Amino acid sequence: xxxxxxxxxxxxxxxxxxxxxxxxxxxxxxxxxxxxxxxxxxxxxxxxxxxxxxxxxxxxxxxxxxxxxxxxxxxxxxxxxxxxxxxxxxxxxxxxxxxxxxxxxxxxxxxxxxxxxxxxxxxxxxxxxxxxxxxxxxxxxxxxxxxxxxxxxxxxxxxxxxxxxxxxxxxxxxxxxxxxxxxxxxxxxxxxxxxxxxxxxxxxxxxxxxxxxxxxxxxxxxxxxxxxxxxxxxxxxxxxxxxxxxxxxxxxxxxxxxxxxxxxxxxxxxxxxxxxxxxxxxxxxxxxxxxxxxxxxxxxxxxxxxxxxxxxxxxxxxxxxxxxxxxxxxxxxxxxxxxxxxxxxxxxxxxxxxxxxxxxxxxxxxxxxxxxxxxxxxxxxxxxxxxxxxxxxxxxxxxxxxxxxxxxxxxxxxxxxxxxxxxxxxxxxxxxxxxxxxxxx
Numbered sequence: 001x002x003x004x005x006x007x008x009x010x011x012x013x014x015x016x017x018x019x020x021x022x023x024x025x026x027x028x029x030x031x032x033x034x035x036x037x038x039x040x041x042x043x044x045x046x047x048x049x050x051x052x053x054x055x056x057x058x059x060x061x062x063x064x065x066x067x068x069x070x071x072x073x074x075x076x077x078x079x080x081x082x083x084x085x086x087x088x089x090x091x092x093x094x095x096x097x098x099x100x101x102x103x104x105x106x107x108x109x110x111x112x113x114x115x116x117x118x119x120x121x122x123x124x125x126x127x128x129x130x131x132x133x134x135x136x137x138x139x140x141x142x143x144x145x146x147x148x149x150x151x152x153x154x155x156x157x158x159x160x161x162x163x164x165x166x167x168x169x170x171x172x173x174x175x176x177x178x179x180x181x182x183x184x185x186x187x188x189x190x191x192x193x194x195x196x197x198x199x200x201x202x203x204x205x206x207x208x209x210x211x212x213x214x215x216x217x218x219x220x221x222x223x224x225x226x227x228x229x230x231x232x233x234x235x236x237x238x239x240x241x242x243x244x245x246x247x248x249x250x251x252x253x254x255x256x257x258x259x260x261x262x263x264x265x266x267x268x269x270x271x272x273x274x275x276x277x278x279x280x281x282x283x284x285x286x287x288x289x290x291x292x293x294x295x296x297x298x299x300x301x302x303x304x305x306x307x308x309x310x311x312x313x314x315x316x317x318x319x320x321x322x323x324x325x326x327x328x329x330x331x332x333x334x335x336x337x338x339x340x341x342x343x344x345x346x347x348x349x350x351x352x353x354x355x356x357x358x359x360x361x362x363x364x365x366x367x368x369x370x371x372x373x374x375x376x377x378x379x380x381x382x383x384x385x386x387x388x389x390x391x392x393x394x395x396x397x398x399x400x401x402x403x404x405x406x407x408x409x410x411x412x413x414x415x416x417x418x419x420x421x422x423x424x425x426x427x428x429x430x431x432x433x434x435x436x437x438x439x440x441x
Contacts (some may be wrong), residue, residue, distance in 0.1 A: 046074065059363060154385075192260060247426075255425045
């Protein structure tokens, strides 16, 4: 399956734009998971409607099926395209007349939708928080209230070709040239060395046909991970103070490193997005790529390198390993008529989060759900995701309602200019700061 959607990537998502349990079964479910909450549906209707994006339906279906079986409550998953989901939720929350009881929300939507979402603080017991990655707990709070429970998360990790890295000639030649053994890189310097080493003409026709890596100019998240790898605590801006940070030393260091990989990447970086990079790797044109961890289990059967893919944690800069968590959250509309019943389902989804691991996308949110599968064949991406998501510098994107506008009008255009020859990174960042200040003032 060639994934051309960006839905589960924690991606930009372009737009042109709990009380007492209602039943014994629900009470047993809640008591077992450590998530507080409960209560009966205000309407007495034994059904729940959940609006969800396409990839998310696959993740939630086994949980919904088990919930129906154990509680008798019918769960209907309404599947919408990404932009359509945003528009429907936005319109109905503003009108105060939601047609859904629960919404699956991209992390970058939480701040914008917060006024229309009910607090679910009682679900966030100490036990629950201890089994979630710190960045997800932080991201779930807006103005000091928890308004979503993560149901799955993602991060970029390192993908590399084992046939190239384990080749004896490559191993010998690499060590002779760089002075250390060839292995999956862990640092910026090692990544650049490996990218340089593998960029070559493999068939002797005078044209480079294997590149060490790719450089994505049409999406911003990979550069944001690089910013965190440089040690930046507030990528782009400090959402609490409103200070724009994009022109500081860490952002420039990250941008300079990001474009330093251009000689070892295919041309056309300004237009390269997730789908394009993924296809280049699966076609055997790249030795390495930094990509969302779910893709390991989604490698198409017709890929020439299907049996030669290794995974490792995301690389690190001076600040260490860092990715950008790409989480989705289950939230309850504040004007909904079944808030307590909705919270019961969310608690159940938390308790049975591990069921999503066996779906085609194979994403979960709890640390224990990752750990329970990490040693099983076919889940080699889980240890890499765990290490990356647990890294101290794996920080969420700024909690601002203007984030999508910032991405579309500032970050991506800046990156597209940065990957062009002769780019002045300091000037680009300075210009971006001015644009951002106009947006957030």
